[in-house]
Amino acid sequence: MKAPTISAWFGRGEITAPTDIESAALRSDRFRLEREYDWRRLEDIVARMERGGVRKIDDEELLALPTLYRTAASSLSVARETSLDAATLSYLESLVQRAWFQVYGPRKGLFGWLREFFFGGWSRAVREIWLDVCIALFVMTAGALVGWLLVAQNTDWYYRLVPGGLAGGRVPGASREMLLETIEQENSTGGLSVFAAYLFSNNAGVCILAFALGFAFGIPSLMLLIHNMAMLGAMVWLFAGADLGWEFAAWLSVHGTTELFGILLSGAAGLHIGRSMAFPGTRTILEAASESGRRSAIVMVGVVLMMVVAALLEAFPRQLVGGMESRFVIGGAFLAFWLAYFFLYRPHRLEEEA
Structure with missing residues (x-):
């Protein structure tokens, strides 16, 4: 069976095989697998910062935080444009929101x-x-x-x-x-x-x-x-x-x-x-x-x-x-x-x- 083309993954051109549903699932899985490591790393850093602030992460993670945040935000933008599965979209929205507060949000409460x-x-x-x-x-x-x-x-x-x-x-x-x-x-x-x-x-x-x-x-x-x-x-x-x-x-x-x-x-x-x-x-x-x-x-x-x-x-x-x-x-x-x-x-x- 002939593999789907790039245009088929992103919904352009006529899709002959596999079916539309299978193609959408394949796009979502591949999109997630290619970026999941960065998402998980960002989630881990954010979770530790939420529990104890900056002192809970090392210098290397602190330097990587803005880059990982921008990567997750870019992934969220692509996910919205290509209508990926709802679970991935919901996960990214939550992750980007939490990361924003750690990167740009206020550092302390009232x-x-x-x-x-x-x-x-x-x-x-x-x-x-x-x-x-x-x-x-x-x-x-x-x-x-x-x-x-x-x-x-x-x-x-x-x-x-x-x-x-x-x-x-x-x-x-x-x-x-x-x-x-x-x-x-x-x-x-x-x-x-x-x-x-x-x-x-x-x-x-x-x-x-x-x-x-x-x-x-x-x-x-x-x-x-x-x-x-x-x-x-x-x-x-x-x-x-x-x-x-x-x-x-x-x-x-x-x-x-x-x-x-x-x-x-x-x-x-x-x-x-x-x-x-x-x-x-x-x-x-x-x-x-x-x-x-x-x-x-x-x-x-x-x-x-x-x-x-x-x-x-x-x-x-x-x-x-x-x-x-x-x-x-x-x-x-x-x-x-x-x-x-x-x-x-x-x-x-x-x-x-x-």
Whole structure:
């Protein structure tokens, strides 16, 4: 009996022998036998990675994984085009899907990502933008000094720098007793939860804006930092002039060490993107922006969390805790925590430990 031709295997031309059903079965069997070794090898590698990650396979298998995946994907494409048997097609679809997650899919779930974020990822990202943090810190300090000097020269500047809704009774010409009343301890917690939500929304908005403006080479981010700190400098001048400088610093420190730290990081994150775009080095501008954007995004996720903490501190401890010493203790403790976490806490990468 004459053997079937290649055109008969792939359904082209007139098939005389064997029958159509026998020919289709022959095509499927031959297709599977020619590639089955690679499929089984890929399946074995994927199964071990699903049980224990990359550490379950050796270097040779890791290098072979992308090639084996592409081979299986190509086989799946051919199987669909030539209408091979349903069992082979189903097997390949499952195998390619599982392999895709190992080659291109996310390496860890939500809890794994959170673990990596809090136990090293966030602090590492902050340290990687240390130059931008230093620049932002210098700009913020300069902004506070500019606000102080402007108001000291002309009190009209105070009304330009400090919004009326924020100032309240804290305005030039107010008596010492009136200024002291604005930073005194509250007697009840009524409405403070609503106040906390408002503060978080406001503070997070400032931070996100400082970050988002970084695309324009970081200049708008720095200008926003200067404006916010000039407002603070004007208020420090006001309270210091009434001999309430330390009281105001204690009142501000409760939430300010967290809030100002978060604003500092958001400005640095925006500046990091802008500086990378302005000075991409050997990379293209798009590559530089993409790389710095991923790093800055990690920082900003943490900044939002810091704003939640700052809002809670501003709404509750700052309002309910009296005494300059107690307020300084709270603010100093949070400042020490953030400094230690970002610059002293340096765990190994979880991937290296695995």
